[in-house]
Amino acid sequence: MRAEEAELSERLVRIYENVLLTEEQALSKGYFSDLSNVEMHTLDAIGPYEARTMTETANDLGVTTGTLTVAIDRLVKKGYVVRKRDESDRRIVRISLTKNGKLACRIHSKFHTVLAKRILEPYSPEEQKQLIKMVSEIDEYIASQLKRYSGSDSIRKTAKNVAMEGRRREENG
Amino acid sequence: MDDNADPRERMNDDAILDESKMKDLILDDLIKMLTDMLEISPTDIRPDTRIFDELDLDSLQLYELVVDLEEVYSIRMPDEDLDNVSTVNDVVDLVFRLSTQSEK
Numbered sequence: 001m002r003a004e005e006a007e008l009s010e011r012l013v014r015i016y017e018n019v020l021l022t023e024e025q026a027l028s029k030g031y032f033s034d035l036s037n038v039e040m041h042t043l044d045a046i047g048p049y050e051a052r053t054m055t056e057t058a059n060d061l062g063v064t065t066g067t068l069t070v071a072i073d074r075l076v077k078k079g080y081v082v083r084k085r086d087e088s089d090r091r092i093v094r095i096s097l098t099k100n101g102k103l104a105c106r107i108h109s110k111f112h113t114v115l116a117k118r119i120l121e122p123y124s125p126e127e128q129k130q131l132i133k134m135v136s137e138i139d140e141y142i143a144s145q146l147k148r149y150s151g152s153d154s155i156r157k158t159a160k161n162v163a164m165e166g167r168r169r170e171e172n173g
Numbered sequence: 174m175d176d177n178a179d180p181r182e183r184m185n186d187d188a189i190l191d192e193s194k195m196k197d198l199i200l201d202d203l204i205k206m207l208t209d210m211l212e213i214s215p216t217d218i219r220p221d222t223r224i225f226d227e228l229d230l231d232s233l234q235l236y237e238l239v240v241d242l243e244e245v246y247s248i249r250m251p252d253e254d255l256d257n258v259s260t261v262n263d264v265v266d267l268v269f270r271l272s273t274q275s276e277k
Binding site: 031048049099102103106107109110113 | 232233236237239240243249252
């Protein structure tokens with residue numbers, strides 16, 4: 001079992017690194033070489049269709065609106081994003097993609113579908129179903145692990161509980 | 174009940190007429206977009222022209238076309254549909270189908 005564990009863990013790390021690396025290479029050699037991978041995913045989060053609010057987009061990306069503001073400033077300057085005030089509520093600023101932004105977004109999502117298509121191609125429909133099922137389970141397992149750590153509030157709460165528990169035990173003991 | 178047959182038939186004719194008229198308009202738009210983008214003559218484009226093999230459209234140009242068509246016709250053209258497109262007419266049919274869907 002040891003060898004299998006080592007192999008799987010090595011493969012997982014390598015897949016993660018190589019997907020990122022391939023994306024970066026594809027970006028830097030492609031039409032949108034002035035976009036970083038993070039910027040590309042910001043465009044992806046805004047999406048090619050409806051204008052979105054900063055809060056929505058920041059939530060989707062898991063960043064603060066402050067961080068997003070800096071990123072959007074840069075993307076506006078590079079001509080991929082436009083800011084517009086909401087017609088019905090002038091306090092709300094909506095962000096949407098320019099034509100170039102839409103193009104980058106579409107081509108990037110194509111990159112992902114082509115990658116997935118190539119991976120699935122050699123397998124029979126039955127095997128494909130099996131593969132997707134297993135990969136989904138891996139995904140869900142890792143997501144559940146992440147949940148234990150995400151949200152600094154819950155960590156802080158846990159840490160506080162542990163500390164209080166310890167103190168109580170000291171007092172009682 | 175006989176008097177119902179007439180208007181129903183006429184409506185059908187109208188629908189067919191509308192469909193071919195609309196497809197002609199889409200074709201005109203598409204030809205204009207392609208000639209602007211590829212700097213070719215409109216006479217180089219027929220409905221059965223294969224956009225990738227004959228016009229040499231690359232993926233960036235395809236998406237430029239898609240983004241323009243989406244904006245003009247207020248539609249969304251998903252990649253799954255684009256995978257099945259090979260001729261100019263396929264694009265026209267797709268735009269027609271998507272734009273009549275979105276009206277419903």
